[in-house]
Amino acid sequence: MFSLKSKAVVSTQSTGANFDVEIDYQVVDGGDLDIDFSVFDSSLKRIAMDRRESFGSHQFQVKTSGVYKFCFSNKFSKLTSKTVFMDVYVDDGNYEEDKEASDDASMQTGITILNKQVDNIKNYLFKTQVQLQLTKAQRNKDQKIQKSNKTRVDRWSMVQCVFMILMATVQVYLLKQLFKEDKTQKRQARI
Numbered sequence: 001m002f003s004l005k006s007k008a009v010v011s012t013q014s015t016g017a018n019f020d021v022e023i024d025y026q027v028v029d030g031g032d033l034d035i036d037f038s039v040f041d042s043s044l045k046r047i048a049m050d051r052r053e054s055f056g057s058h059q060f061q062v063k064t065s066g067v068y069k070f071c072f073s074n075k076f077s078k079l080t081s082k083t084v085f086m087d088v089y090v091d092d093g094n095y096e097e098d099k100e101a102s103d104d105a106s107m108q109t110g111i112t113i114l115n116k117q118v119d120n121i122k123n124y125l126f127k128t129q130v131q132l133q134l135t136k137a138q139r140n141k142d143q144k145i146q147k148s149n150k151t152r153v154d155r156w157s158m159v160q161c162v163f164m165i166l167m168a169t170v171q172v173y174l175l176k177q178l179f180k181e182d183k184t185q186k187r188q189a190r191i
Contacts (some may be wrong), residue, residue: 005081010070014042014062019092021062023070024134026055028141031080036073052076055138085137087130091123121165152175 027033034052039060041047048058062068082163 003083004075004082006075006078006083008072010072010086012068012070013043014065014068017062017064019062019090020059021068022057022089022091023086024055024057024089024130025084025086026134026137026141027082027083028137030082031077033082034077035082035084036071036076038067038071038073040070040071042068044069054141059079062130063186083094085133087133089127089130163171 023039025035025037027035033054035054036052037050038050039047039049039057039058041062042064043066047060070086070088072084072086123137
């Protein structure tokens with residue numbers, strides 16, 4: 001999570017190729033909760049782009065080694081800074097295997113299959129953890145919006161109550177004045 005005033009570039013060096021990268025981002029606080037986002041590969045070719053989005057998720061395959069850039073921009077909003085949650089997941093497809101398996105071929109195959117399944121479960125659990133973090137960031141953003149709206153409604157309600165009490169007081173005063181007899185009018189009526 002980081003604060004974004006105008007522009008931020010996150011760079012990462014890729015030493016290999018042919019693996020998958022997934023990036024998720026979400027604006028959790030500040031202004032209209034929207035930013036511009038771009039991903040550039042090592043040859044500065046744009047891979048993905050979002051304009052004025054509050055959240056996004058992009059997947060791409062790294063085909064060449066080099067520097068990959070994730071650019072976050074808030075240039076269109078000069079007055080407010082934004083707080084952005086970002087998560088990058090890299091799946092290179094290499095899963096460690098148990099080296100201490102017995103010499104039996106069927107046991108080796110069974111252990112290899114189990115290791116792959118355990119690695120897949122570990123991979124899914126990591127993705128679930130990322131989704132839970134995104135959900136938590138979304139909940140925090142929604143709570144801030146809700147608190148802001150509640151404050152606005154409370155203030156407007158107070159103004160309305162004061163206005164109603166003032167109008168009731170004015171109406172009671174006017175009604176009293178309407179039925180009040182002036183002393184000079186009473187004297188003239190007696191004569």
